[in-house]
Amino acid sequence: MSIMFERVAFIGIGLIGSSLARVIRRDGLARTIVASARSTETLDKVMNLGLADRVYADPADAVRDADLVVIATPLSAYAEIGARIGPALAPGAIVTDVGSVKGAVIRDLQAALPKSVHFIPGHPVAGTEHSGPQAGFAELFDGRWCILTPLPGTDPAALEKLSALWRSAGSKVVTMDPEHHDKVLAITSHLPHLIAYTIVGTAPDLEDTLKSEVINFSASGFRDFTRIAASDPVMWRDVFLGNRDAVLEMLQRFTEDLTALQRAIRWGEGDKLEELFTRTRAIRRSIIEAKQA
Amino acid sequence: MSIMFERVAFIGIGLIGSSLARVIRRDGLARTIVASARSTETLDKVMNLGLADRVYADPADAVRDADLVVIATPLSAYAEIGARIGPALAPGAIVTDVGSVKGAVIRDLQAALPKSVHFIPGHPVAGTEHSGPQAGFAELFDGRWCILTPLPGTDPAALEKLSALWRSAGSKVVTMDPEHHDKVLAITSHLPHLIAYTIVGTAPDLEDTLKSEVINFSASGFRDFTRIAASDPVMWRDVFLGNRDAVLEMLQRFTEDLTALQRAIRWGEGDKLEELFTRTRAIRRSIIEAKQA
Numbered sequence: 001m002s003i004m005f006e007r008v009a010f011i012g013i014g015l016i017g018s019s020l021a022r023v024i025r026r027d028g029l030a031r032t033i034v035a036s037a038r039s040t041e042t043l044d045k046v047m048n049l050g051l052a053d054r055v056y057a058d059p060a061d062a063v064r065d066a067d068l069v070v071i072a073t074p075l076s077a078y079a080e081i082g083a084r085i086g087p088a089l090a091p092g093a094i095v096t097d098v099g100s101v102k103g104a105v106i107r108d109l110q111a112a113l114p115k116s117v118h119f120i121p122g123h124p125v126a127g128t129e130h131s132g133p134q135a136g137f138a139e140l141f142d143g144r145w146c147i148l149t150p151l152p153g154t155d156p157a158a159l160e161k162l163s164a165l166w167r168s169a170g171s172k173v174v175t176m177d178p179e180h181h182d183k184v185l186a187i188t189s190h191l192p193h194l195i196a197y198t199i200v201g202t203a204p205d206l207e208d209t210l211k212s213e214v215i216n217f218s219a220s221g222f223r224d225f226t227r228i229a230a231s232d233p234v235m236w237r238d239v240f241l242g243n244r245d246a247v248l249e250m251l252q253r254f255t256e257d258l259t260a261l262q263r264a265i266r267w268g269e270g271d272k273l274e275e276l277f278t279r280t281r282a283i284r285r286s287i288i289e290a291k292q293a
Numbered sequence: 294m295s296i297m298f299e300r301v302a303f304i305g306i307g308l309i310g311s312s313l314a315r316v317i318r319r320d321g322l323a324r325t326i327v328a329s330a331r332s333t334e335t336l337d338k339v340m341n342l343g344l345a346d347r348v349y350a351d352p353a354d355a356v357r358d359a360d361l362v363v364i365a366t367p368l369s370a371y372a373e374i375g376a377r378i379g380p381a382l383a384p385g386a387i388v389t390d391v392g393s394v395k396g397a398v399i400r401d402l403q404a405a406l407p408k409s410v411h412f413i414p415g416h417p418v419a420g421t422e423h424s425g426p427q428a429g430f431a432e433l434f435d436g437r438w439c440i441l442t443p444l445p446g447t448d449p450a451a452l453e454k455l456s457a458l459w460r461s462a463g464s465k466v467v468t469m470d471p472e473h474h475d476k477v478l479a480i481t482s483h484l485p486h487l488i489a490y491t492i493v494g495t496a497p498d499l500e501d502t503l504k505s506e507v508i509n510f511s512a513s514g515f516r517d518f519t520r521i522a523a524s525d526p527v528m529w530r531d532v533f534l535g536n537r538d539a540v541l542e543m544l545q546r547f548t549e550d551l552t553a554l555q556r557a558i559r560w561g562e563g564d565k566l567e568e569l570f571t572r573t574r575a576i577r578r579s580i581i582e583a584k585q586a
Contacts, residue, residue, distance in 0.1 A: 233570035277526035284523035
């Protein structure tokens with residue numbers, strides 16, 4: 001690949017940011033990579049890992065002269081970052097992010113950014129339960145979706161350039177309305193995480209004799225939830241607060257369905273249980289056919 | 294290994310039964326393996342796969358002269374099987390099962406079995422989302438727990454013999470009180486399955502535009518639930534009905550915790566969310582340390 005960007009600035013560089021930085025390094029897509037992060041510890045790690053050429057405590061210094069700015073912090077930092085970097089951004093720069101919520105993001109950032117930059121929110125649908133710049137790897141996005149949620153009037157050339165970057169990372173790029181994105185992710189990602197956090201959180205409240213056995217016998221189903229429930233706590237706090245309405249709506253549907261199932265168990269209605277379990281098995285098959293399994 | 298049993302009879306031979314039959318074949322642990330199943334289709338498959346030397350439509354014919362009988366059907370068939378095989382069992386035979394619930398099993402079977410046999414309920418904590426005799430494999434139990442729930446007065450020699458069989462399969466054998474088993478599994482296995490079934494069942498009720506995208510973007514969390522929710526429908530129907538009290542109790546705890554979380558999201562209580570998500574991450578680490586991940 002040839003150079004796509006002169007200077008790429010990462011604001012926040014954990015699992016996702018550092019993985020994209022690794023892709024850019026691997027394929028030589030930028031002349032210079034710089035990064036800003038809140039903690040000195042993270043900045044040291046980034047330099048030691050060779051992920052950036054220069055690091056800055058102040059995000060405004062990082063974005064100066066950058067033609068691509070990638071915001072990859074927890075969502076709750078966006079408003080402050082917007083205020084800091086807004087005046088320092090170069091005209092014509094592409095500003096994007098990697099957050100799991102898009103509606104709130106756009107509200108928080110758009111007002112703070114000058115009209116002379118191309119603001120294109122994004123969400124690579126990929127991750128692991130690990131966090132921090134040392135947890136990233138260039139193959140993280142390979143074969144995974146990257147959802148871009150461009151606003152009305154977005155420059156097609158800038159959108160294509162950002163799409164090309166994600167395709168270099170191996171992603172399948174799709175564009176979507178921000179509100180629709182937030183509904184889709186509420187059911188496919190946010191609700192599953194919320195439920196996994198809940199069930200794993202239920203375990204430590206058990207009597208001691210049960211508690212140690214929950215660990216021992218976790219392979220029977222519980223274990224799959226613990227992997228999900230080990231995801232980054234601050235990132236996920238922000239996701240639930242940022243996508244509150246869609247999450248609460250999906251949670252309401254889930255709770256109604258769970259209550260119906262609870263009633264079927266209490267009253268011994270085996271046919272209702274079997275009918276549901278047969279339907280869910282068919283959904284698994286759709287996912288396998290769609291090659292997402 | 295040398296021969297441990299003259300004749301092993303499998304009553305029901307799906308994923309679990311056929312995997313154990315494969316272990317017995319592989320290690321030459323029985324002179325003869327026979328099987329009984331409800332459908333001719335299953336019996337044909339078992340013969341074609343070479344899993345048994347002879348198959349029988351009537352479980353009474355299968356258990357005659359067997360020194361080990363393994364009941365590996367859904368739990369709802371146990372009472373009828375007990376009534377059928379009881380009079381045909383050879384004195385001194387070991388009768389065991391592989392069901393995921395133990396309290397109800399013991400109630401259903403014990404009364405029907407003659408006092409001259411050694412009845413030792415068991416539960417290999419292993420499985421996949423596939424079912425049927427073609428889905429089994431000899432390595433299924435390797436490194437996994439097998440819980441035996443012997444009754445008071447069980448013959449130690451019979452218990453040791455059955456334990457040795459499971460150790461040949463690679464299992465770590467542990468004994469437990471049946472009621473305690475049912476509580477442990479309610480939280481580690483039954484509740485996770487119930488929740489996975491519910492969330493996956495919520496998806497098809499969404500509007501059409503969302504539905505196809507749930508499949509496409511399943512990799513963001515939902516997918517892990519679909520694997521669990523693809524497990525055998527009849528087996529799981531019976532588990533929930535058979536372990537009703539413990540499942541309803543754990544479900545109640547889960548619902549309370551979920552409601553608290555829902556409230557925290559609605560009122561923007563980020564500190565409560567972060568605190569829980571930090572705790573659950575630590576539980577994941579315990580599981581990794583216990584080498585169950």
